[in-house]
Amino acid sequence: MTRRDFSERDIHMALDGELPVDERVAYDVWLDANPEMKARSARYVADRAALRAAFAGVLDEPVPARLQKIVFGEAPVKTVPMRSRWWLPAAAAAMLAIGGVGGYFAGIDHLGLEDPAEDQLAEQAIAAHVIYAAEQRHAVEVPASDKDHLQTWLSNRVGLKLVAPDLAAQGFQLVGGRLLPAGESKAAMLLYEDDKGERISLFVTAESAEKAKGTYESEENGPEAVYWLDKGYGCAVVGSLPRAQLTAVAKSAYSQLLAGLAS
Amino acid sequence: MDEKKAAILGEIPRLRRYARSLLRDRDSADDLVQDCLERALVRLDNWQTGESPRRWLFTIMHHLFIDQMRKVNRRGEAAMLPLEASEAQAAPAEQVESIASREIIDALQAMSPDRRAALVMVAIEGFSYAEAATILGVPAGTLMSRIARGRDELRGLLDDAARRRAIRIVEK
Known part of the structure; x- marks a missing residue:
C-alpha cells in the first residue's frame, strides 16, 4: 500500500470530491490523527452548508419574464423579415368556406409541408412544452382542481375569454395551466395528460395580426405543434402523438376554444 | 434550434x-x-x-x-x-435573509471576485475542478489555490462578523 503525506490541500480536494478513491481511506486515517485538521475540515463543511443554504432559494424563484423573453427570441427574430406567406390566409379562407372546422383541419397536412419553419407561435409553444411537460411536480401553476380560478385568471391575463377544452373523449384530462411570456404579450398554457402519462399542451395567445395555420415540428422525433392564427388570437396544440391523433385532439380543442371565445 | x-x-x-x-x-x-x-x-x-x-x-x-x-x-x-454592506444597503423587503445568510453573503462580497467565483463554482454550483478551471479560463493549480485561499478568507470574514455581532449584543 502506498502511503503519502496529506496536507491542508487534501481537505479541499476531499471536500470537493476530487480526492482519488484509493486515497480516501488513508486520508480519513490522517484526518482522525490530526485534530486540528479535522476541525478545519468540519468548519469548511459547515461554511459550505451555509453558503448553499444562503442561495438555495434562488432556484425556486420564478424566472423573471424579461429573461424568458430573450430566450423565446423576440428581439433578434423581429429584425428578420418573415418570409412572405401571402397564400396562407387565402388557403385558410378557402378551407373554412369548404367545410367549417372539419375542412379547416383537413388541409393541415398539405399546408404543413410547405409552411416556413420560423413560425414563432409554434416555436414558443414547443419550447414551453419541452420545459413544462417534463416537470413532474412543477408542471403547472394552477392545478385542474382549481379550474374555475385557472380559467378566470388566465382569461384576465391573456385578454381572451378562455375555456379549458374538455378533451376526455380523446383520452386527455386537464392537469392545470400556467402563464407564459409570448413576445410582447402573454400566453396561457394548458397542460393535459392521458392515463399513460402522455402529455399535450395547449398554448393560447391574444396576439396575432395574421391568419395562418399548419403543423410544425422543431426536430425530428421532437414534439409537434398543430397551430392556427386568426385575427386577435393564436393557438397551438403541442405533443408527441401520431399526427392523426394530434390533429384530432387539436380539432376538438379548437372548436371548444372558439365556442368559448364566442360565449 | x-x-x-x-x-x-x-x-x-x-x-x-x-x-x-x-x-x-x-x-x-x-x-x-x-x-x-x-x-x-x-x-x-x-x-x-x-x-x-x-x-x-x-x-x-x-x-x-x-x-x-x-x-x-x-x-x-x-x-x-x-465592508458591512448589509448595514449600508438595506435588503429589499421581499428578500428575507436570516442573519447567517446575510453574514455569509456579505462575506462573499468582501472576497476578491476571482476567489469568489472559483469557490462558488465548486462549492455551490458543484462543478469539478477541471470544469471550473475551463469555465474560468485558468490552470487547475490556480483554481485550487483560489479555492483554498477563498475558503480560508471566507472563514476569517465570518469569524469577524460573528465577533462584531457578539460585541453589538454586549453593548446593548
Missing part, C-alpha cells in the same frame, strides 16, 4: 443563482444573466453539439462578470463598497 433554446431556458435558475452569489444586488444579478442570455442567443451557432449547455452558458457569464468587474475597478466603485 428549439431544443437549444429549451436547454438554455432550463439553465436560467442556475445562472441566476450563480449571478446572485457574484453580485449581491438582485437586479444587477439578473442584468448579468440577461446580458449572458443575449450574448448566448447571438452566438447560438458557436455552441458545439455535445457541449454541456451549463458549461457554455457559465463561461459566457463569467466573461461578462470579469468585464464588469474591470470596469467597476477602473471607476473605483469597488473600493467605495463598505
